[in-house]
Amino acid sequence: MLITKIYKTEEIDKAADELRKGELIAFPTETVYGLGADATNEQAVKRVYLAKGRPSDNPLIVTVSSFEMMKQYVDDISEDAQKLIRHFWPGSLTLIFKIKPGSLSKAVTGGLETAAFRMPDNSVTRNLIDLAGVPLVGPSANSSGKPSPTTAKHVFHDLEGRIAGIVDDGPTTVGVESTILDMSSEVPAILRPGAVLGEEIEQLLGKKILFDRHKVGKTETPKAPGMKYKHYAPDAQVLIVKHEDWQAALEWAKNRAESVGVMALKADLGVNLPNNCIFYDLGTDIHTASQRLFAGLRYFDNEQAVNWILAAAFPEKDLGAAYMNRLRKSAGDSFFENSKLS
Incomplete structure (x- = not known):
C-alpha cells in the first residue's frame, strides 16, 4: 500500500x-x-x-x-x-x-x-x-x-x-x-x-x-462528469425537506428510536430540535449552504453515523440550482413526505 x-x-x-x-x-x-x-x-x-x-x-x-x-x-x-x-x-x-x-x-x-x-x-x-x-x-x-x-x-x-x-x-x-x-x-x-x-x-x-437536463442513458457516454452515475451520496438515506415541511419532518424524527441527522440553516427551523437529532449548521444563506453541503454529508458518514439525514431544500435558482443539483443526487431525488414514511 x-x-x-x-x-x-x-x-x-x-x-x-x-x-x-x-x-x-x-x-x-x-x-x-x-x-x-x-x-x-x-x-x-x-x-x-x-x-x-x-x-x-x-x-x-x-x-x-x-x-x-x-x-x-x-x-x-x-x-x-x-x-x-x-x-x-x-x-x-x-x-x-x-x-x-x-x-x-x-x-x-x-x-x-x-x-x-x-x-x-x-x-x-x-x-x-x-x-x-x-x-x-x-x-x-x-x-x-x-x-x-x-x-x-x-x-x-x-x-x-x-x-x-x-x-x-x-x-x-x-x-x-x-x-x-x-x-x-x-x-x-x-x-x-x-x-x-x-x-x-x-x-x-x-x-x-x-x-441540458436530460438523463444520460445506460449506453450513452456522458459529455461531462456527474451526468450519468450516482453521485454525492453518503451511507445514510438523505431526505430533502422543503421549508414548509420542517415541523412535520422534525416530528417524524422525534418519534424514531435512532438518531437523525439534520442539515439546515438555524433560522429556517423555527423550532427546537428533538433530543435525538444531530444538527449540522449550513450557515446563513445559500452561499454558506453550498460551501458546507459536502462537508455536512461527510460529517454524518465519518463522525456521527446515522441512517437518516434531513437536509434543507432551497429554491432552484441562481446558486440554489447548483446546490439542489448535488442534493437531489445525494438523496436519489427523495423528498420528505410525512405520509409515506414509517
Whole structure:
C-alpha cells in the first residue's frame, strides 16, 4: 500500500515531481479538491479511475494553468469562448471543446472527440501545474459516488493508500463543483450547474444558452462528469425537506428510536430540535449552504453515523440550482413526505 503524503503549499515542487513520475496527487481548488494525474500519461490517467472506483466511460476534466496550455489541444476557440475565458478564468467555469485529433487519450475523453477544460482560481494548483509542466486530469478526489471532498482530510479519508499525496491548502471556498458549459455544440449548453450562473453567461454573451437536463442513458457516454452515475451520496438515506415541511419532518424524527441527522440553516427551523437529532449548521444563506453541503454529508458518514439525514431544500435558482443539483443526487431525488414514511 502506498504511503499517502500530505504536502504543505510550500512543498509543491515535491508534489510536482511525483506527478512527472506518473503518480497521483490530490490538489486544492476553490470548488472541491481534485485528483491529479498527468493528462498526457495514459497509464497515470487510468490509475485515477482505479483509485476512485470510477466508471471508465465518465470523461475527466483537464485542468490547466493558462489559456496557452489549453491551446495545445484545441484549435477552434470561438469569440464567445474567448470572451468567457477572459471574464471567468481563472474560476469555477469548465468549458467543453472539440479537441485536435489524437491530442488526448481516450482515457481522458471517455472516447469522445471533445474534452472539458478548467483553470482553477487557486494559485497553488496553477503553480503546481506549471512546475509539473503538463495539464492534469482533475476529477473530484473522492471515492466515486461519495460526497466530494472540500478539505484534505476528506481526501485522506477516501484515498489513503491509493494515491501518492495531497497538497493541503485548507478548506475550499465555493464547495460545489464548477459549472460545465458545452462550447462544442451550435448553441452553448450548461451540462452541470455551478457557482458561475447561466444568467451571468447569457448576460456576458448577449444571447440565450441551453440548460441540458436530460438523463444520460445506460449506453450513452456522458459529455461531462456527474451526468450519468450516482453521485454525492453518503451511507445514510438523505431526505430533502422543503421549508414548509420542517415541523412535520422534525416530528417524524422525534418519534424514531435512532438518531437523525439534520442539515439546515438555524433560522429556517423555527423550532427546537428533538433530543435525538444531530444538527449540522449550513450557515446563513445559500452561499454558506453550498460551501458546507459536502462537508455536512461527510460529517454524518465519518463522525456521527446515522441512517437518516434531513437536509434543507432551497429554491432552484441562481446558486440554489447548483446546490439542489448535488442534493437531489445525494438523496436519489427523495423528498420528505410525512405520509409515506414509517
